[in-house]
Amino acid sequence: MRMFFSRLALAWVWLLITCPTLAAEPVVKEIVRKYRISGQTAQDLRREMNLKGPAGAGGRRFDAYTAWWVKWNYRWWESPSECRITAVATQVRVSYTLPAWDQYDRSSDELKQQWDRYYQALLAHEKGHREFGLRAAREIEQVIWDLGRRGTCAQLEREANAVAQAALDRYILMEEQYDADTAHGAATGAVFP
Numbered sequence: 771m772r773m774f775f776s777r778l779a780l781a782w783v784w785l786l787i788t789c790p791t792l793a794a795e796p797v798v799k800e801i802v803r804k805y806r807i808s809g810q811t812a813q814d815l816r817r818e819m820n821l822k823g824p825a826g827a828g829g830r831r832f833d834a835y836t837a838w839w840v841k842w843n844y845r846w847w848e849s850p851s852e853c854r855i856t857a858v859a860t861q862v863r864v865s866y867t868l869p870a871w872d873q874y875d876r877s878s879d880e881l882k883q884q885w886d887r888y889y890q891a892l893l894a895h896e897k898g899h900r901e902f903g904l905r906a907a908r909e910i911e912q913v914i915w916d917l918g919r920r921g922t923c924a925q926l927e928r929e930a931n932a933v934a935q936a937a938l939d940r941y942i943l944m945e946e947q948y949d950a951d952t953a954h955g956a957a958t959g960a961v962f963p
Contacts, residue, residue, distance in 0.1 A: 838903030
């Protein structure tokens with residue numbers, strides 16, 4: 771048993787030394803904001819969301835909106851001849867804006883069922899937006915780790931920020947395509963009524 775434990779411990783040490791990408795998952799902070807809507811019919815609720823929903827680019831209103839931001843930090847070790855990354859961490863802040871129907875409990879079962887189906891599809895679509903932020907953060911960690919060694923820390927810092935920003939920009943474009951492909955969730959059931 772002792773020999774097995776020693777080999778297992780050595781294997782873990784080897785993995786930690788040779789695979790720095792065993793970094794922790796990004797730290798995620800989620801904020802949910804609600805805007806109140808009222809109504810006893812599907813048409814009432816639609817009208818309320820059209821009037822009160824969060825505004826996007828160009829002033830167009832949406833039923834919900836999710837925004838995310840990625841922050842990256844890294845540390846390096848410097849010697850007279852080189853500089854290398856020793857730690858990378860990312861944080862993702864996600865902000866959801868969602869409708870809150872204040873007369874849900876006083877409405878018909880049929881309307882509540884219709885709303886519930888829609889709202890679940892809406893949440894799934896918005897969680898899809900969140901995933902782009904998480905995937906961007908994971909890739910940013912990876913591309914910074916993959917830089918290896920550079921001659922100076924100034925060079926390493928410039929390259930780390932450049933590859934991180936390029937990864938972030940790719941995920942922003944992918945997220946825009948996600949909305950185009952799903953018609954902002956309508957193609958996956960986020961349509962009311």
